[in-house]
Structures are given as C-alpha cells and as structure tokens.
Amino acid sequence: MSCQPRYEGQVYICLKNIQICLLCDEPAEAEVPICDACEAELPWLGDHCQTCALPLSAAGLTCGECQLEPPAFEQVVVPWLYGFPVDSLITRFKHNAKWPFGHLLADVLGQYLQHCFDEGLPRPDVLVPVPLASKRLRQRGFNQAAMLGRWLSKQLDLPFEEQVLRRIHDTNAQQDLDAKARKRNLRHAFALAPDADVKGRHFALIDDVLTTGATAQALARLLRDAGAARVDVYCLARTPKPGN
Known part of the structure; x- marks a missing residue:
C-alpha cells in the first residue's frame, strides 16, 4: 500500500x-x-527611439516628441513589442495571477538587461517598481511591477527598494485614455516616501508595459526633482504609436 x-x-x-x-x-x-x-x-522590438523606445523605421534615431520635449528619464530599455504572445502572457500574469508567465518574462528581460550592461548600459544603483493604486492592489492582491522588480533584483544582483515611490491618489485606469488625458490623470498622483534616499542615485523604474510614457515621466520627474542623478525605465513591452 x-x-x-x-x-x-x-x-x-x-x-x-x-x-x-x-x-x-x-x-x-x-x-x-x-x-x-x-x-x-517573440515580438522583439527592433528599431526604436533611443530615448523612449517608440518603434521607428530606422535604427539610432530619436523620435520627434523626445526631441521637442526631452523626458525626465534617460532611457527606456525594453525587449518586446506589445504583441502576441507577450501581450497574452502579460495579461494572464497581471490579471489572472499566472505568476509562472510573469517569472518567465522577467527571466528573459533579465538576460536582455545583462546583455545591455555588458554592452555599456550603466547599471543602476537601485530598482524601484511603479506603485499600484491601493484600490487596484486590493482587487488584484499584488503589484506586478513589484514582483518583476524582486525577480530582476535577484537575477541581476541589484538592490530593490519597493517603498521609495508611493501612489497617494487613486486614479482612473490609464488604458482607455489618450496621452493628454493620461498626463492630467496622473497630476499629483505620486509622492516620495518621507525617508526616501534619492539624491545622487541612479534609479531604474520597473513596469510591465510602456504606452505613452506618462506614468514613467511623472515618476522620473519626481525623482529628478528630488536630486536623482539618473532615471531609466525597464519594462517588458512597448506599445507602438496609436494608429501604427
């Protein structure tokens, strides 16, 4: 028996x-x-803007928006376009708590980042996740950006500080808003933790998808205004410009 x-x-x-x-x-x-x-x-990104990673038709270019109004972040580092099957994997990780898919994507992102470091990308002093609205955190039960950050921290041997950035106001979901509405929606939404150690440090913001870059811009501006030396953005996927 x-x-x-x-x-x-x-x-x-x-x-x-x-x-x-x-x-x-x-x-x-x-x-x-x-x-x-x-x-x-997988839908690898290909040619893109050297600052915001917007897909472009040729390599080594900077998009018009970044030339006219340079963002507060230095560079977006991202391996994939937001297309099949990456979009499905992110959705299942983010909305259905299928953590193995998120861990898989984080592992490949970590390999991609290590290659970028080997090619000369400056290593950040610390990884920080994009904070999630408290209502959404209660509904979902976890912050997908924080989970990605923890996995990347272990893989890349980089410090991870989850409480540096806070979302102090719940905002409407960004997915259905255009670029201008996203910026208005995020006005005064974020703050630094009272004891945040920011001055002179190089931060890397961790998120799942970059669309207009409004969230990354708001957080990078907050960090730079507090004395951060540099802010980069690491994410899984980049959406193309609407209509493309």
Whole structure:
C-alpha cells in the first residue's frame, strides 16, 4: 500500500534540470522555461527611439516628441513589442495571477538587461517598481511591477527598494485614455516616501508595459526633482504609436 499521491505529469528533475516550454510544451534546453523556437518568435522590438523606445523605421534615431520635449528619464530599455504572445502572457500574469508567465518574462528581460550592461548600459544603483493604486492592489492582491522588480533584483544582483515611490491618489485606469488625458490623470498622483534616499542615485523604474510614457515621466520627474542623478525605465513591452 502506498500513501503517495498519484501524479501522471512530469516532475522537476534536480540533476538534469529538465524544463518544459511554457508556450508549446516542448523540452526547453535553456535555463528558463522557453524553447529556442518560441523565444525566436517573440515580438522583439527592433528599431526604436533611443530615448523612449517608440518603434521607428530606422535604427539610432530619436523620435520627434523626445526631441521637442526631452523626458525626465534617460532611457527606456525594453525587449518586446506589445504583441502576441507577450501581450497574452502579460495579461494572464497581471490579471489572472499566472505568476509562472510573469517569472518567465522577467527571466528573459533579465538576460536582455545583462546583455545591455555588458554592452555599456550603466547599471543602476537601485530598482524601484511603479506603485499600484491601493484600490487596484486590493482587487488584484499584488503589484506586478513589484514582483518583476524582486525577480530582476535577484537575477541581476541589484538592490530593490519597493517603498521609495508611493501612489497617494487613486486614479482612473490609464488604458482607455489618450496621452493628454493620461498626463492630467496622473497630476499629483505620486509622492516620495518621507525617508526616501534619492539624491545622487541612479534609479531604474520597473513596469510591465510602456504606452505613452506618462506614468514613467511623472515618476522620473519626481525623482529628478528630488536630486536623482539618473532615471531609466525597464519594462517588458512597448506599445507602438496609436494608429501604427
């Protein structure tokens, strides 16, 4: 007689480290659970604005908006366009609490960031997540940006400080607003923690998706006004300009 539960699926094999691709269920040879074929088919960003990562038709350019009104952040570092299947994975992670998908995306983002560091991107002093509105946090139960930040902190051996930035006013959801409405919506929405150590430090804001950049701009301006030396933005995906 056996008291062990009956389980027909594959179990984790410690010595061989066999993993199954989360996208196609085929064996994954890499350290992260995604096979080479699926990774190659992800919507990699390609040519983009050197500041805000807006998709562009040629490499090494800065978009018109960043030239006319340079943002408070120095650079957006992002591997993917917000397209299938990354958009679906982010949605399932963010709205359905499918954390393995978020962890997978964070692992690949971490590899991408390490490559950028090796190519000369300055390493930040600290990672900070975009804060979530308290009402949305109660509904969702977790801040997806904070979870991404914790995973990246461990993978990249970078400090993570979750309480530097606070959202002091709940705002309407940003998804259905245009760029001007997003800026108005975020006015006075954020504040620094009273004991935040900001002056002279290089911050990297962590978020899942960058759309108009209004949230990143508001937080970067807050940090820069408090004396931050530099603010970058690390996120999973970048949306194209509406209509493109």
